[in-house]
Amino acid sequence: MGLLTVSEKKGLEFKSDEVTSTNSQTEENIVYDTKDLNLWYGKDHALKNINLSIYEKEVTAIIGPSGCGKSTYIKTLNRMVQLVPIVRISGDIRYRGRNILDKSFQVEDLRTRVGMVFQKPNPFPKSIYDNVAYGPRIHGIRNKKILDEIVERSLRGAAIWDEVKDRLTENAYGLSGGQQQRLCIARCLAIEPDVILMDEPTSALDPKSTLKVEELIQELKKDYSIIIVTHNMQQAARISDKTAFFLNGEVVEFDHTDTIFSNPSDKRTEDYITGRFG
Numbered sequence: 653m654g655l656l657t658v659s660e661k662k663g664l665e666f667k668s669d670e671v672t673s674t675n676s677q678t679e680e681n682i683v684y685d686t687k688d689l690n691l692w693y694g695k696d697h698a699l700k701n702i703n704l705s706i707y708e709k710e711v712t713a714i715i716g717p718s719g720c721g722k723s724t725y726i727k728t729l730n731r732m733v734q735l736v737p738i739v740r741i742s743g744d745i746r747y748r749g750r751n752i753l754d755k756s757f758q759v760e761d762l763r764t765r766v767g768m769v770f771q772k773p774n775p776f777p778k779s780i781y782d783n784v785a786y787g788p789r790i791h792g793i794r795n796k797k798i799l800d801e802i803v804e805r806s807l808r809g810a811a812i813w814d815e816v817k818d819r820l821t822e823n824a825y826g827l828s829g830g831q832q833q834r835l836c837i838a839r840c841l842a843i844e845p846d847v848i849l850m851d852e853p854t855s856a857l858d859p860k861s862t863l864k865v866e867e868l869i870q871e872l873k874k875d876y877s878i879i880i881v882t883h884n885m886q887q888a889a890r891i892s893d894k895t896a897f898f899l900n901g902e903v904v905e906f907d908h909t910d911t912i913f914s915n916p917s918d919k920r921t922e923d924y925i926t927g928r929f930g
């Protein structure tokens with residue numbers, strides 16, 4: 653048992669062969685399907701009739717002005733938003749065909765399949781090694797050799813291995829902000845997720861670290877589905893395949909990123925991307 657990898661430990665709920673590796677857009681490779689989603693914080697109607705199909709192994713950017721519901725939407729995808737007591741939700745969010753809003757859906761299943769990276773890097777006050785090994789250990793992996801392999805693979809996957817390989821036992825707080833963010837991405841990769849949610853992952857980083865994380869996202873989409881909230885329209889244009897433009901809690905337009913930025917169909921999208929508001 654001690655020799656199982658994280659994906660084996662996750663059990664039979666989601667078998668990897670359910671996940672196709674092609675990029676063709678069929679129902680089978682929709683990773684998240686949101687149907688008629690509405691969300692209220694008390695009386696504040698924050699998400700209005702959201703319908704979005706997100707495909708695997710793509711980068712999907714969520715853009716829009718402050719307060720339009722971007723973070724709220726991304727936090728519905730791992731049910732984090734339900735930690736807010738006044739939240740009320742209606743509609744469906746299907747992850748790999750199963751409605752995650754259904755009471756019978758175990759949130760733990762979701763958290764092992766969907767990782768999240770936040771605006772501000774949030775490493776644990778532990779060593780670099782222990783940050784990455786944390787998730788696998790929770791899954792019961794104790795074998796040192798396997799943990800070493802996972803830690804190295806995850807840090808390599810997050811393009812930070814060469815910078816930290818000789819200081820794995822040092823506290824993660826000693827890393828720069830950009831390095832901490834890539835460490836947090838490595839911590840996500842260690843649980844072998846299917847999807848990575850990113851809520852403005854570069855907004856606290858300098859331009860050089862931002863570029864590194866953007867390059868990393870391009871690499872990661874070969875293996876993962878990535879949904880990223882960004883304020884930075886150039887960033888959305890550079891790194892995403894699809895873009896959803898949110899305004900006042902609604903999705904105004906959702907299309908291929910090239911189309912959104914070169915030939916949007918809605919005047920409000922055009923006004924936003926040309927800087928007329930927001």
Ligand SMILES: Nc1ncnc2c1ncn2[C@@H]1O[C@H](COP(=O)(O)OP(=O)(O)OP(=O)(O)O)[C@@H](O)[C@H]1O
Pocket residue numbers: 693696698716717718719720721722723724725736883
């Ligand atoms: N915990 C909360 N309690 C009450 N209202 C909230 C809460 N979080 C968000 N809201 C409200 O929901 C709406 C959408 O907020 P959200 O943070 O999702 O927008 P956003 O597009 O991510 O904004 P920003 O770009 O500024 O981060 C706003 O009116 C906000 O005030």
